[in-house]
Amino acid sequence: LYGRKFLTIDPKNTTQTCSNCGHILSGADKLTLADRQWTCPVCHKHHIRDYNAAINILNKGLAKQ
Ligand SMILES: [Zn+2]
Structure with missing residues (x-):
């Protein structure tokens, strides 16, 4: 539709x-909902x-094509 691709990705x-750099926060470094930056x-x-999450979602979508 409209020449765009629609993909679903795993938001995990x-x-x-x-x-x-692709580093995944874990343990005590993990963000809470209050962490905006x-x-x-x-x-x-x-x-x-x-903004960071949006870039990751875009990258995942591009990687699936
Ligand atoms: Zn990094």
Whole structure:
């Protein structure tokens, strides 16, 4: 429809994954719903929570094609 592709992806870890280096937060590093911004402990990139998650979802969708 409208020349766009629609894909479903698994949203698991999209919020907890660094879109820059792929590091997945775990344990005490995990974000809570109150964390709107965070800095990756591995590559030290600063992320806006929802923007980072959107990039991860986009990357997952592109990887599925
Ligand atoms: Zn990182």
